Amino acid sequence: MKLEAVDYAAPNADKLFVESLRSTGFGVLKNHPISQKSVTSIYANWQEFFDSAEKDNYVFDRETQDGFFPTTVSETAKGFKKKDIKEYFHYYPWGKCPPELKQELADYYQAATDLATELLNWVEKHSPEEVAKLYSQPLSNMIKDSNQTLLRVLHYPPLTGDEEPDAIRAAAHEDINLLTILPAANEPGLQVKGTGNEWLDVPSDFGNLIINIGDMLQEASGGYFPSTSHRVINPAGADMTKSRISLPLFLHPRPDVVLSERHTADSYLKERLRELGVA
Ligand SMILES: O=C(O)CCC(=O)C(=O)O
Numbered sequence: 601m602k603l604e605a606v607d608y609a610a611p612n613a614d615k616l617f618v619e620s621l622r623s624t625g626f627g628v629l630k631n632h633p634i635s636q637k638s639v640t641s642i643y644a645n646w647q648e649f650f651d652s653a654e655k656d657n658y659v660f661d662r663e664t665q666d667g668f669f670p671t672t673v674s675e676t677a678k679g680f681k682k683k684d685i686k687e688y689f690h691y692y693p694w695g696k697c698p699p700e701l702k703q704e705l706a707d708y709y710q711a712a713t714d715l716a717t718e719l720l721n722w723v724e725k726h727s728p729e730e731v732a733k734l735y736s737q738p739l740s741n742m743i744k745d746s747n748q749t750l751l752r753v754l755h756y757p758p759l760t761g762d763e764e765p766d767a768i769r770a771a772a773h774e775d776i777n778l779l780t781i782l783p784a785a786n787e788p789g790l791q792v793k794g795t796g797n798e799w800l801d802v803p804s805d806f807g808n809l810i811i812n813i814g815d816m817l818q819e820a821s822g823g824y825f826p827s828t829s830h831r832v833i834n835p836a837g838a839d840m841t842k843s844r845i846s847l848p849l850f851l852h853p854r855p856d857v858v859l860s861e862r863h864t865a866d867s868y869l870k871e872r873l874r875e876l877g878v879a
């Protein structure tokens with residue numbers, strides 16, 4: 601399996617991108633409209649936040665799921681026993697956020713959601729007829745005015761060497777949502793499981809945008825679009841002392857959106873959050 605960056609400005613970008621999603625669960629875009637300057641600034645400002653005691657004033661709300669998730673409560677991937685070595689902040693436009701960081705995050709959230717709308721239209725356009733007829737409404741409409749789309753600012757702290765054996769930054773998992781939009785992080789480590797079960801590095805040149813399919817799109821497409829396992833491995837050697845910051849936007853439909861005969865977006869999400877041990 602090969603994962604190659606698609607030039608967003610190419611005339612056949614939509615086709616190449618959806619082909620990549622279909623065959624690998626991932627698509628990588630270069631030359632895309634998300635401002636790298638804003639991503640760099642968010643990484644720097646949130647590194648400061650995670651390094652400060654201020655984060656403890658924003659501890660997450662179990663009911664609404666917004667706010668700061670410390671390493672002590674962060675997720676345990678489905679099928680794993682050890683918690684991931686990470687802490688993160690869940691930003692929703694209606695949720696808590698340090699006031700000095702809010703505007704920048706709100707602008708990014710809007711820009712990434714606008715691009716996501718276009719990418720969902722690409723997916724719809726290149727869905728075979730028998731798959732498209734399974735969608736209860738146009739894919740991009742599913743996230744329209746949704747207050748569930750979630751921007752996660754993730755911080756993987758430097759490793760101390762005292763980590764539990766087998767614990768990694770993010771154990772193999774699949775995302776829950778429709779699509780995830782992820783600017784390349786400031787450090788490597790992201791891998792995707794290939795069709796032969798081998799782990800492949802995702803091309804994470806700084807400036808690339810990585811998009812992957814989540815379980816909700818797999819569910820809505822009757823399995824045509826695969827939600828692929830991915831993970832973040834621990835750094836070795838000198839890189840152990842480095843933090844890693846990443847910024848996934850998880851596209852979540854409005855709760856009432858019908859995904860399949862079995863599930864609405866709401867019933868699906870609740871089931872998955874219980875499994876992750878955070879709800
Ligand atoms: O940090 C990354 O690069 C990926 C994060 C991720 O897969 C997730 O939070 O679901």
Ligand SMILES: [Fe+2]
Nearest residue numbers: 773774775830
């Ligand atoms: Fe993920």
